[in-house]
Amino acid sequence: MELNIEELKAWQDDARRMLKNDIEQMKEELEQKINLMRLMELTDELLSKIDHLNSELQDERAQRQAAEVKLSELNKLSVGVARKSPQDDILKAMRSYLKISKRKNLAKREAAKMVFTELCTSAQMDFPEDIMDSLSHLDDEQTDPKVVNVAGNYNDIHENGSVNM
DSSP states (O other): OHHHHHHHHHHHHHHHHHHHHHHHHHHHHHHHHHHHHHHHHHHHHHHHHHHHHHHHHHHHHHHHHHHHHHHHHHHHHHHHHHHHSOHHHHHHHHHHHHHHHTTSOHHHHHHHHHHHHHHHHHHTOOOOHHHHHHHHTTTSOOOOOOOOOOOSOOOEEOTTSOEEO
């Protein structure tokens, strides 16, 4: 009977070792499956981001195409205007718009310069030096305007032509 007890203890130790090994393997498999689930979640997030970026890219392509169509139409219009308008009217309109454009922000001045350059090219006419000079400096960096504050006494000039203090 003593032999049976020793065999039983050995068998029990072997069984315990096998169960521990099985538990360790199951833990490793569980950890692998958890990691695979995390990988699937991350893949879902990446696919969602890819879909979102593709959608944004399509939107940007559509906007770019619309801008190209508008630019093309503007170029066609400027060619038509240049051909149909008398030269003096064109010069007057250009001087006026260049003067107005000087007060706009840099991006708008650059766009205006591009349109004017296209107009000059398509009109195939010689423009006065003052217009060409204004056009060449239209997209130059501009300094901020100075602000002058007046404090204290100042002279008040009335319609009578004299100065009162």
